[in-house]
Structure formats: structure tokens, C-alpha cells
Amino acid sequence: MRDIPSGLAAHIETASTTLCHCWSLTRRDGLVLGFTDHDRPLSFEGIDFAAAAGLEAAESAAELGFAIGGGEVAGAFAALGLNETDLARGLYDDARVRVWLVNWADPAQRVLLEEGFVGEIKRGEASFTAEIRSFAKAFDEERGRLYMRSCSADLGDARCGLALVAVEADVVESDGRLSVSAEGMDAYAAGHFTGGRLVFTSGVNAGFTTELKRHGREGARALFQLWQATASPIIPGDGFSVTPGCDKSFATCRAKFDNGVNFRGFPHMPTSDFIIGGVRPGDGNLDGGSLFR
Secondary structure, three states: OOOOOHHHHHHHOOOOOOEEEEEEEEOOOOOEEEEEOOOOOEEEOOEEEEOOOOEEEOOOEOOOOOOOOEEEEEEEOOOOOOOHHHHHOOOOOOOEEEEEEEEOOOOOOEEEEEEEEEEEEEEOOOEEEEEEEOHHHHHHOOOOOOOOOOOOOOOOOOOOOOOOOOEEEEOOEEOOOOEEEEOOOOOOOOOOOOOOEEEEOOOOOOOOEEEEEEEEEEOOEEEEEEOOOOOOOOOOOOEEEEEOOOOOOHHHHHHOOOOHHHOOOOOOOOOHHHHHOOOOOOOOOOOOOOOOO
């Protein structure tokens, strides 16, 4: 049950109210943005809430137990501080959201309606809809290590221990959105960068990062297919860097990266076929010892 300040409660009970919604977004890079659906700017808690931002709140739902509640915020890219490029670059992924109901005639009369994180963002030609997920979403996130055959580390992180060296190149040809080709990468066989990461280092997409769907070759050119389309067209001459990909298998860790000693999975655990297959006459190595001796 939400406690509404007495002053705001008394105002809500009047025949004519002066209410609006205010949102604050704290991006992953620490930038805090404020917006309101009122027709003039408001300020409180050290945040300036921009007016005429083109934002509006949709219906919000609360759930019992550990179910994830939340709501939606819809708006136009014309909103101050919001643009398609920043959304496409992931700057608002998992951003912290706070929503208030405010008496715009007296901003001291306000109540915090909702606090959570930005979830799925749907983008149109000139607008977007952002899902707001409650704190219960934390219960759906993976915590700690899982007992599985594949590696639980990310390539190049502290647990992996591998020092990744990015390869720099320039775009020679592109379809403008999802594929690029480059030259001067003859030392790397097709597939070496599949599953890796590509970062644009120059051009209008500088800073945009995406995973690589496929790395192939066509003559002297390396071909890259991106999982995520860029916000702006890719043009020849744009600079980018790529790092290798890893399928998180023990064989790849040992053969491709010579890093088997740091493998963070359990490659020798029995598969489900072994567990449910039963025992057949003549089967050996069933004395409780290693299956790989």
C-alpha cells in the first residue's frame, strides 16, 4: 500500500487538480535526464524535468509475489535528450527509471509511483515505447555460476584471463546497415571473429557496438554480418575494430586461445543422453571413475 502525503491527498480530493507525471532516467553512463508531461519545466530532487518532451505514461500493473510488474512510457524522438541513435547504441538499456505523480502548482506535493528499469524498447520511424520493469526482474537474472559444460566467463574478462587485442580496419563496402567488408585481414581464417564484437571507431556510428553474426571471406576481403543494425547508414571509410569470438566450448578454449587452464565450465560432465540412456551389456568405464581416462 502506497502512502500519499497528506497535502497531495487533500489536493487529489478537490474538484479541480493540477497533476502531472515526471520521469527521471539514469543511463548506464551515469547521465540523468528528467521529463514531464506538463507544459512547463519542473525541478525537484536536483533534477530538471523538461516540458513538452513528447512523453506519456501507459497503464501500470503491479503483481503479487515475484512476478514482474511495470508499465510503459511512450514518446517521440523529438524529446529533449532522446534520439534514435542513443537508443540504438544501448545507452538506455537497463537504465534506472523513477516516476512521480506531482502537483505542478506545488512540486513539493508529490509521490513516487514507480521505480524500476528500462526493459524492451520498441522503435518506430519517429517514436518509441519503453517498457518499465519492476525490481522483481532481478530474480530472473542469472547469479553466480551454473554447473554446465560450456564456459561461464566472457572472453577477455577477469575470469577468462585472456588479453584480447582488437584488430583495426576500415569499411570497404557495406549494405549500409548489417554487413561490412574490409581488406588487410588475410591472417585470420573465416569464422575467427564469428561471435565476437565489432565497435565503430569513426564515422557517424562511432561508439556503436554489436556482436558479429558471421565472419567470412571473399577473395582478399573479410566479410562481417552484424546481429544489430546501426542507427545511421554505414559508409565506406568508416573505421571499426573487431575482437575474436568464442563459442565457450573447451575445445575452442584450448585450441583457438590456448587458455584451457582458465576454462570456467565443466566439460567432462555427463550429457543428458548418458544419464537417461541406461546401462547396456558390455558398457565399460562404469565403476564410478573418470569417463575420460
